[in-house]
Structures are given as structure tokens and as C-alpha cells.
Amino acid sequence: MATEAQDGTLTVTDNRTGTTYEFPITDGTIRATELRNIKVSDDDFGLMTYDPAFMNTVSCRSAITYLDGDNGVLRYRGYPIEQLAAKSTFLEVAWLLIHGELPTTAELASFTEDIVGRMPVDPSIAASIGAFHQDAHPMGVVEAGFGQLSTLYPEAKDVDSDPERMDALYNTIAKIPTIGALAFRHNQGLDGVAPDPVLGYSTNILKMFFGSDYEPDPRLVRALEILLILHADHEQNCSTSTVRVVGSSRVDPYSAVGAGVAALYGPLHGGANEAVLVMLREIGSKDNVPAFVEKVKNREALLMGFGHRVYKNYDPRATIIKKACDDVFEVTGVNPLLEIAVELERTALNDEFFVRRKLYPNVDFYSGLIYEALGIPSDMFTVMFAVGRAPGWVAQWLEMINDNEQKISRPRQVYVGADERDYVEIESR
Ligand SMILES: CC(C)(COP(=O)(O)OP(=O)(O)OC[C@H]1O[C@@H](n2cnc3c(N)ncnc32)[C@H](O)[C@@H]1OP(=O)(O)O)[C@@H](O)C(=O)NCCC(=O)NCCS
Numbered sequence: 001m002a003t004e005a006q007d008g009t010l011t012v013t014d015n016r017t018g019t020t021y022e023f024p025i026t027d028g029t030i031r032a033t034e035l036r037n038i039k040v041s042d043d044d045f046g047l048m049t050y051d052p053a054f055m056n057t058v059s060c061r062s063a064i065t066y067l068d069g070d071n072g073v074l075r076y077r078g079y080p081i082e083q084l085a086a087k088s089t090f091l092e093v094a095w096l097l098i099h100g101e102l103p104t105t106a107e108l109a110s111f112t113e114d115i116v117g118r119m120p121v122d123p124s125i126a127a128s129i130g131a132f133h134q135d136a137h138p139m140g141v142v143e144a145g146f147g148q149l150s151t152l153y154p155e156a157k158d159v160d161s162d163p164e165r166m167d168a169l170y171n172t173i174a175k176i177p178t179i180g181a182l183a184f185r186h187n188q189g190l191d192g193v194a195p196d197p198v199l200g201y202s203t204n205i206l207k208m209f210f211g212s213d214y215e216p217d218p219r220l221v222r223a224l225e226i227l228l229i230l231h232a233d234h235e236q237n238c239s240t241s242t243v244r245v246v247g248s249s250r251v252d253p254y255s256a257v258g259a260g261v262a263a264l265y266g267p268l269h270g271g272a273n274e275a276v277l278v279m280l281r282e283i284g285s286k287d288n289v290p291a292f293v294e295k296v297k298n299r300e301a302l303l304m305g306f307g308h309r310v311y312k313n314y315d316p317r318a319t320i321i322k323k324a325c326d327d328v329f330e331v332t333g334v335n336p337l338l339e340i341a342v343e344l345e346r347t348a349l350n351d352e353f354f355v356r357r358k359l360y361p362n363v364d365f366y367s368g369l370i371y372e373a374l375g376i377p378s379d380m381f382t383v384m385f386a387v388g389r390a391p392g393w394v395a396q397w398l399e400m401i402n403d404n405e406q407k408i409s410r411p412r413q414v415y416v417g418a419d420e421r422d423y424v425e426i427e428s429r
Contacts, residue, residue, distance in 0.1 A: 009024055035048065054236075059244070061403070061405075064076065064395055065077075065235040066235075076096055076097055089200075091201055093229050093391065097232060098394060119178050119197075119201075121145075121179060125152075129145070129179070132183075134186065136183070138180060139379075139382045141179070143261045146179075150252050154252075155167075165401070172253065176387050177387045180380065181193070181208035193207060193208045193212050195207075219330070220328060223374070227371075227384065228387060231384075231385050231389050242259050243256045243397050245409040250401075250408075257397070260386075260389070271382050272304055272362070273365075273382075275304040280337040280341055280344075285340065306361055306365065308362045317363040321370065322366050331373075
């Protein structure tokens with residue numbers, strides 16, 4: 001969190017010209033465009049910053065999520081993640097992220113009813129999903145589903161209309177699990193299960209997956225709610241930044257979220273929990289952990305579920321998930337992979353390679369084990385992540401669209417290609 005003590009000015013001397021410049025420091029940042037004043041001549045474009053992975057670039061001002069990676073702190077709208085995971089429902093957190101305050105009893109009741117009532121999708125979506133190959137990865141299907149939602153709700157293109165925006169944002173949260181469940185059922189060769197308006201959001205998710213006769217243990221429903229809460233937002237991560245960047249073109253929010261889904265599909269982002277289970281299965285037994293850790297240290301493998309761009313400490317979400325594992329395994333019996341995971345964590349946290357690089361378990365290290373215990377197959381894990389992240393994406397989209405400073409996102413480049421050259425006729429090449 002930026003403090004006033006961080007404010008002041010920055011004096012820079014350009015050694016090329018000897019000119020000195022003074023820039024204001026606000027919230028611990030300088031405006032990158034200020035650097036454009038640093039020129040060697042009048043026709044010089046001005047200095048720019050080079051930051052290919054946005055390692056040190058602030059892209060927006062946000063009041064949604066506070067993350068202190070060095071100290072392992074995560075708060076939504078000021079509320080610690082630990083308190084929200086212990087006390088909130090997922091939809092309560094969704095409301096909080098979008099509206100900025102915790103809902104009253106009446107607000108939460110009507111929001112929950114509204115969202116659950118929006119969970120059914122247009123029959124054309126089920127028909128499209130039916131046209132995918134039976135082994136289609138469900139994330140690809142969800143990605144396509146958002147393209148289709150954008151065509152079903154063309155009024156969402158009016159991004160300046162408050163009612164249209166809210167409709168699209170609420171539909172996103174409501175329909176993403178339904179599309180995911182249809183993709184899951186399609187993989188199993190089964191028909192879709194319609195959501196039941198009298199049931200809760202997460203109970204509906206499990207019933208849409210496993211059938212209307214499935215009666216989930218309330219402890220499993222709560223574990224799912226916790227997982228969704230922990231994933232609900234994580235400030236300017238890759239998929240959220242994608243939603244903001246794509247949304248800055250003023251495309252409808254369904255399309256912007258579809259782009260976020262695509263970003264989340266990548267193995268370094270949402271795909272990591274699936275990769276963790278693959279890794280644990282490959283390791284096979286607790287006895288093989290030391291050999292695997294050696295492979296990681298020799299850079300022949302990555303320790304999936306470890307390390308984070310921002311957390312250089314234990315990911316607070318991993319602590320909560322580890323505890324949720326115990327509650328779930330009480331119902332389902334212990335997954336033998338848990339033993340390998342615990343041993344892997346213990347070994348890594350005591351190994352100088354990981355300690356020196358500040359590599360700790362992240363949210364994905366244990367979440368896959370819970371999903372597996374819930375009966376959700378590994379290629380659905382990223383879809384579950386997307387369901388959880390949907391409120392964050394839409395809250396961040398709303399903040400972006402309301403931000404007067406936000407123009408279309410358009411980075412600069414350093415051109416390193418060929419100088420001007422004449423076209424060569426094809427027969428002369
Ligand atoms: C998350 C991740 C992409 C962050 O990457 P990053 O911020 O670019 O961090 P870097 O790749 O610069 O890592 C710093 C150092 O730690 C090492 N490192 C980072 N994550 C590692 C991992 N999971 N296993 C082994 N080594 C790792 C890097 O090789 C690098 O070592 P070096 O400085 O000797 O070259 C990366 O930690 C990773 O790939 N983790 C595994 C995938 C994962 O769990 N993703 C989910 C994130 S929620």
C-alpha cells in the first residue's frame with residue numbers, strides 16, 4: 001500500500017545532455033509519460049521504460065484487492081482473506097468485490113436469488129457444446145462459450161449503460177459454472193443438468209456436474225465455497241490484466257472475460273493445479289521426493305505449485321486450502337497424493353535452493369487435491385479457477401471502464417528489426 005511518506009520528487013540527470021529533470025512521486029510511482037520529457041533533441045520521441053513482463057509497471061489505480069507478497073497478505077476491499085474464507089459465502093464476496101462493501105442481509109438474499117436465477121444458459125449454448133469433440137478440453141469450451149454469450153446479449157456492447165453492465169457482470173458470474181458443467185458433462189457423454197433456482201450457487205455447481213440425484217455433503221459444499229472465495233480476485237494477475245486490456249477497447253464484458261479465460265488456460269497461470277497433480281502422480285511415492293527435488297534443482301523440472309511472481313512468502317491462500325484439505329478428506333478419505341505433497345513441501349521448504357529464491361507453495365499446490373476429492377477431474381480444475389475468478393474479472397472490468405484515465409491499452413516497443421530495404425521480386429529471392 002502506498003503511503004504519503006513515499007511521495008516527493010525524483011531528480012534525474014540525463015548524462016547524455018547534462019540536463020536535470022524533476023518528477024513528482026505519487027503513491028510510490030512516477031508517471032511513465034513524464035520520462036517522455038527527457039530528450040536529447042527536440043525531435044527525439046523521449047525516454048521510455050522497457051518492462052516486457054510488466055515486472056515493475058503499475059497499470060492502474062485499484063481499490064479492489066490489496067496484496068503484500070513479501071508478508072503474505074491478501075485482502076479484498078480491505079477485508080483479510082482469512083476472515084472472508086471463514087465467514088463469507090462466495091456470492092457475498094462477489095458482491096463485495098463488485099460493489100465495494102459487504103452486502104446487507106436483504107442485498108445478499110436478493111443477489112443470491114438473482115444470480116442463481118441467471119444460471120441457466122440459452123439452449124444454443126448447450127447445442128454448441130454438443131458440437132465439440134467429446135474429448136474437448138473444457139477450458140476451450142468455456143472460452144468459446146463467452147464468445148457465444150457476447151452474441152446472445154448484444155446489448156452488453158453498451159458499456160456506458162449501468163443496467164446493461166450489471167446484467168452482463170451478473171450473467172458472467174451466474175453462467176460460467178453452467179457452461180463449465182455442460183462442458184464437463186459433454187466430456188462424460190452425458191446430458192446437461194439444469195440448475196435448480198431453490199438451491200445455492202455451489203450446491204448447484206456440484207449437482208450440475210454430478211446429476212440432480214447427487215446430494216453433496218455440506219462440508220464439501222463449504223470447501224468448494226472456500227476455494228472459490230480464495231480465487232475470487234488477485235489484483236493485476238495475467239488474466240485480470242488481460243480482461244482490463246481487452247476491455248479497454250470497449251468491447252462487451254463477455255468478450256473481455258473470454259480473453260481472461262484464455263489467459264487463465266495457460267500452464268503458468270490457471271493450469272498449474274492440474275500440473276501439480278500430474279507431477280505428484282509422476283513422483284508416485286513419498287520415497288521418490290528427494291530424487292524429484294534434485295531434478296528441479298538441476299533445472300530438469302519445475303516444482304509446480306511453488307513460486308509466485310508476487311508472493312515471496314507463504315501464499316496465504318495455500319494455508320487456508322491446506323486446512324480445507326483436512327475437512328474434505330474427513331468426508332472422502334485421504335488422497336494418497338496428499339502424503340507426497342506434504343513431503344514435497346517439507347523437503348523444499350528446508351532446501352537452500354527454494355529458500356534462497358523465496359519459493360513457497362502457492363494456491364495451486366493443494367487446490368487440485370481438493371478438487372480431485374470432490375470428484376472433479378483434473379482438466380476441469382482451471383474451469384473451477386475461472387468460476388472463482390469471475391467476480392474479480394468483472395469487478396476489475398467495472399473499475400477500468402469507470403476510470404477516466406483509462407484509454408485503450410497500447411504498449412510501446414523497441415524496434416529491433418531490419419532497416420528500410422527495397423522489395424525483392426519473388427523470382428529474384
Ligand atoms: C509462478 C511463476 C511463473 C513465477 O515466475 P517469476 O516471477 O517469473 O519467477 P522466476 O521465473 O523469475 O523465478 C525466480 C527463480 O526461481 C526459480 N523458480 C521459480 N519458480 C520455480 C519453480 N516452481 N520450481 C523451480 N524453480 C523455480 C527460477 O528458475 C528462478 O531461478 P534463477 O533466478 O536461478 O533463474 C514461477 O514461479 C513458476 O513457473 N511456478 C510454477 C508454476 C505455478 O505454480 N504457477 C502458479 C502460479 S499461482
